[in-house]
Amino acid sequence: MREIITIKNLNYAYPDGVEALKDVNISIRKGEKVVIIGPNGAGKTTLLLNLNGVLEKEGGNIEIYGENIESLDRKDIIEHLGIVFQDPEDQLFMPTVFDDVAFGPTNLGLDEGEVKKRVRKALASVGLSDYEDRPPQNLSYGEKKKASLAAALSLEPDVLVLDEPTAELDPKSRSELIGKIWELNEEEGITTVIATHDINAVPEIADRVYVLNRKIVAEGTPREIFTNGKLLKENNLDVPEIFKLFEVLNCFGLDSKELPLSMDQAIDELTKTMQTENGHIHLHIHEHTHEDIEKLKDKYEHHQTS
Ligand SMILES: Nc1ncnc2c1ncn2[C@@H]1O[C@H](COP(=O)(O)OP(=O)(O)OP(=O)(O)O)[C@@H](O)[C@H]1O
Ligand SMILES: [Mg+2]
Incomplete structure (x- = not known):
């Protein structure tokens, strides 16, 4: 072009x-x-x-x-x-x-x-x-x-x-x-x-x-x-909030391969997951969930607000 x-x-x-x-x-x-x-x-x-x-x-x-x-x-x-x-x-x-x-x-x-x-x-x-x-x-x-x-x-x-x-x-x-x-x-x-x-x-x-x-x-x-x-x-930069949310969901076992950056991408990703999982999304607390969440909070320097 x-x-x-x-x-x-x-x-x-x-x-x-x-x-x-x-x-x-x-x-x-x-x-x-x-x-x-x-x-x-x-x-x-x-x-x-x-x-x-x-x-x-x-x-x-x-x-x-x-x-x-x-x-x-x-x-x-x-x-x-x-x-x-x-x-x-x-x-x-x-x-x-x-x-x-x-x-x-x-x-x-x-x-x-x-x-x-x-x-x-x-x-x-x-x-x-x-x-x-x-x-x-x-x-x-x-x-x-x-x-x-x-x-x-x-x-x-x-x-x-x-x-x-x-x-x-x-x-x-x-x-x-x-x-x-x-x-x-x-x-x-x-x-x-x-x-x-x-x-x-x-x-x-x-x-x-x-x-x-x-x-x-x-x-x-x-x-x-x-x-x-x-x-x-x-460079003091952040990622879109929806990307972080899916990182959190992955800690609960979502297994999203391509983390969405926008609402449209999130809808596509969830639809795809549902189709391959017989219409269900399985989330659960596994052995590493809390550890992974703490790592995420650290990565984004998240401050507890509640
Ligand atoms: N008129 C000016 N005289 C002197 N220095 C300036 C002037 N305008 C900007 N600067 C300096 O030039 C650098 C770049 O500033 P600029 O405004 O281009 O940054 P920016 O990336 O747009 O920042 P922001 O995200 O805050 O809008 C800064 O260090 C700033 O202090
Ligand atoms: Mg500017």
């Missing part, structure tokens, strides 16, 4: 000397869902800001559709790449929500009718249709996150770059957003690049995961990453 974004040997240091990125290599192909995970201060935000030219790289190369980012002007970049910042305050600066969402398409030189159409569509898709005339600074944090997403969607980009999109969203808004990302990717072919701490969401929003910790320390499918205990520990 065609490469949309290629990052080669990227370095970035902030003016005060903090070396945020060291020799980062990434390639993103058209139609992929890529997630970047890593501890606080790992450089995820810095990497995404380098991608759309907000920050200027210090060494290495960034190409969009094979063109060096330095040879592209701002309009070329925003036409391909819509970014939603981690902090919505950095994104919203116009007097009304409408103006903020209209800002990108207006800058692309689209006519007024097309701009209006795009703004309405983008606001509807994040559930903010009634917010057009509201001043962005008065919105709640979650509403600001949604308005920022609408501002990127109105550009109708090939690549949507999202920095912590689910942070601060209520549970319903969070699952709607995950569904939206899935739909944009599957149905509209939009490539998504997402930095997140929302580990439970990763299996649903990622075909491929990069682990960043100043440099790229690993790359693989969600399963490859979440089954690499050493990697996770070294």
